[in-house]
Amino acid sequence: MSHTAHIPSHRKPRRSASKLALRAGVAGGVLSTIAVAGAAGPASAEPVTETIEMPTLGSLGTDLSSAVAASAEASQQEALDQSLEAQEAAALQTAAKEAKKAKAEADRKAEAERAEKARQEAEAKAERERAEAEARAEAQARASRDSARTQLSTTSASSDSGSGSGSSNDSGSSAGSSSESTQVSSGTAASIVAFARAQVGDAYVTGGTGPNSWDCSGLVQAAYAAAGIDLPRISYQQSSMGTSVSLSNLQPGDVLYWGSRSGSYHVAIYVGGGKYVGAQNSSTGVVERSLDWDPPSGAVRLL
Known part of the structure; x- marks a missing residue:
């Protein structure tokens, strides 16, 4: 063990550079004040005192930090502006694609509606033509039936007239009566x-x-x-x-x-x-x- 281990040191502690600079600034300011006062001499009624503030390392550090922060903020703002511009460009491109797609869909629907309208018109025309043809056929059939009914009425009248003549016949034979009855039934x-x-x-x-x-x-x-x-x-x-x-x-x-x-x-x-x-x-x-x-x-x- 060293013999001097428990002997306290008599050296003064080393002052930091910042403290020395601060004291130097203060001393310089005091000396400047004294010099100005001596130059004025005893004729001055009142001593002139002027204090000159010297910049300190603390203020320089604050200014540097502010400058760095301002630069960082400017860089961040520029990056944000670039990001917004990129987003706007992407949004415009997406909107253009959507508009093109919507227009194509609208054109397709319009074409489908035109085709459907044309089909309906064609069907309606065919239905009208079919109805007209059926009406003509029905009119012809009705005219034919009316003609047949007229002929039937004429035939029935002739049969009734023939039956009356047979009834006034004086033959009176049973064979004639049977023949007349058969003719009436047949008619x-x-x-x-x-x-x-x-x-x-x-x-x-x-x-x-x-x-x-x-x-x-x-x-x-x-x-x-x-x-x-x-x-x-x-x-x-x-x-x-x-x-x-x-x-x-x-x-x-x-x-x-x-x-x-x-x-x-x-x-x-x-x-x-x-x-x-x-x-x-x-x-x-x-x-x-x-x-x-x-x-x-x-x-x-x-x-």
Whole structure:
């Protein structure tokens, strides 16, 4: 161990440079004041005292820090301005792309609307032309039916006139009476069949009784009425009349029925050749069909 380890040092502590500079500034200021006072001499009534402040290291450090902070703030502001300009440029570019996309979409929609409008106009025109064609066809069919009905009326009148002449015949033979009866029946059946066929193409309407729309029993009733025979209005009432006949022994003018005889739900008129005329439904209207198309349940003869 050193012999001087516990001996305190008599050296004065070294002053820092900043303290020495501060004291030098203060001393310099005092000496300047004394010098000015001595130069003035004893003639001066009042001593002139002038204090000159010397810059210190502390103020220089503050100014330097302020300058560095100002430079950093300026750099930061410039970087911020550049960032804002870049964002504005990107926003303008994005807006331009969106506007271009919106315009293309608007053009596409406008083109689609024009195409749809053209399609609708074409469909409307085709529908008008179809309606006009149907109207012309219906007018021609109606004129044809009217002509057939006129001819039917003329034929019925001629048949009635022939029947009257036969009734005034004085022969009185049973053979002549039988022949006359057969002719009358044949003429009546022909009138019924002719009337039914004249309505082919008319519409089916529930409760329809003519002249251009029918239901099944309305058509049968009207056909028999044209031959001077009154029938009930309802289908099961019509099928309950007359005499039941086999489907293999049908004659023109017989009434066909579907369902039971006393509870039929549909009727039509047999027109010969294995066919019948009936007001079927709203889809087909009045049609002439083969018995095989919709075989009936039975038939009755009213003539």
